[in-house]
Amino acid sequence: MPQTMQHIPLARSGSRRNTWLIGGAAALAAAALIVRQKTRQAEHDNPPTGEFVQVDGVRLHYVERGQGQTVVLLHGNGLMIQDYETSGLIDLASRNYRVIAFDRPGYGYSERPRTTIWTPQAQARLIHRALLHMGIENPILVGHSWGTLVALSLALEQPDYVRSLVLLSGYYYPTVRMDVPLVSPPAIPVIGDLMRFTVSPLIGRAIWPGVLRRVFGPAPVSERFRMEYPTWMSLRPSQLRASAAEAALMIPAALSLRKRYHELTIPVVIMAGDSDKIVDTHVQSEQLHGELPHSTLHITRQGGHMIHHLAPEEVLAGIDQAATAVGAELRGQNSHVFPAPSQIN
Template sequence: MFPFVTRRGTKRIVRRAASRIAKALTPAGSGTRKAARSSAAPSGGSTLAEMRAKMRAGAAPEGPAPGRFVEVDGVRVHYIARGKGRPVVLIHGNGTMAEDFVLCGLLDRLAARYRVIAVDRPGFGHSPRPRHRLWTAAVQAGFLDRVLTRLKVENPLVVGHSWGTLVALALATGGSRELRGLVLLSGYFYPSRRADVTLSAPLALPGFGDAARSLIPRAMGRALAAQSFRHVFRPQPVPARFTARFPVEIATGATQMRAATEDAATMNNAAAVMEHRYRRLRMPVAILAGDADAVVEAEEQSVRLHREIAGSTLKRLPGIGHMTHYAARLQVERAIDGLMKPGAGTRTP
């Protein structure tokens, strides 16, 4: 789950944002209009108008996209689809995008035998994140359901990684769509005390969060992203192909940074809403977790979920960190293939 900001860095950004907003709201009568405009401008040279433009930002990034687009609820959603056959849907985690499944090699390998669809969740990659709704895991699951309907996807196997497991479970427990099963990678399923949730709360506030995030210089954003990449891949090194090809400029852009902080701030509530529904799941569920995960505690999350869902399988991955689809891709493929076998997609109540 990335990008993240340190506790000290967050406090500094929040203080600076509060100061800038206070200056911007200072009545012109307290000084000359020119002085008021000058005091509202940050030292980096941005004007108040530019700051407001950043605060309104919700559009997808410009530039070529690796996949296709479909419009749902007035939102132009980006997705990557390859292969033919029975459908497998991939849901990415926080701070990343559908392209992540291409870089790790999972999407293309699965596409040799299945129809594989990876969707940029709202605000990530090349999908915008409209501000007129609160994009909780449940709302994103309902939105994804309508995307899959537009793409004529029926009875898919849904694979979620990290924060994406919350969307996968919301889709499964919502009951609006028949699923072949779930494969949950490095997931977060139960609320807990997390520093990233606490630190993201002020940065997720409308208006204030936009102003605070606009204070992060682009160079600092790239440095924080690099630090975050090392953290989520630990103890494995960051793969060279990821370093070379992952779209850092998109990941640290205004829209995705807003989406990432909002998702981090709402993850505990999303888990709390759903945790009492897990026992009612009546579909095949495969759970994979690295025992060296520095982001999510496997014992508190994946092992506990396995105990709650009757008939689920759990694969503990020795020495593997959070990015299981990179470091343990073959094991992930086997779990998917296992649930895609004829007869594997059914379970007796």
């Protein structure tokens, strides 16, 4: 009898553990169903709006508008073409330029094969081949945030191909970043796959408003972005993997590029906000400007990370400057500070 009673606590403990396991599995299954439904709905509501180009077995999605000198837009981490759409920059620039905005590999409707480590250099080579396939020569490259690393890589690897650079809110030098270990787990094989198809999109949706306040701050979130940007497209499992992988690659990518910046001889327009909460403008943009004696630096007062939303006209002016600059000998150590824009789109 005493021996039988000794087994009762163990049996109860095992029963509770089984209950927790069954409950956890059921919760993950429910989360997976929700994520699947949200992903399908997002893709149904937001079909591809542009064209596709196949390069090296990878299909890239892009939109093209306007005529004239080609301007190529490369978005930041976690975003896609619609970021430039909702900022109004595509509409503004296409009045005077031929504008091509890519979904970078893994974002929007562009593929991102898992057989490749998509460093900035790998993406730059893919974008370069795509542009050649499209018959485009000597484009102006505009990169925002992580997209600046791709733009820089393409300019460094193909210095005779790229006409000029416009770099927005870029991350150029390795620094300690506490956000990397928080956002990179979905890129881990197996465990990350489980997270991406279950809890990560739901957590991402819950924190989305706070993330937007941080990346847009100190300005309020653009009303057009808030109303028109397809949030669940960015929270699809495939895009979360791309975003997590790029978060993990960000510091080593900057480390690999920083020793080569001095090789740049093309016009470089550097733009940033003085109140960026994502990257330190002094450590990043101002330092890069100091290293490139022929670059120009434009600082927007009270500007955050999303300066193309806060001040698209200023960004267009930067593109105009990059389009008219013709040689390093015509460029000097120029720095401009713009007043805070009165409103955002």
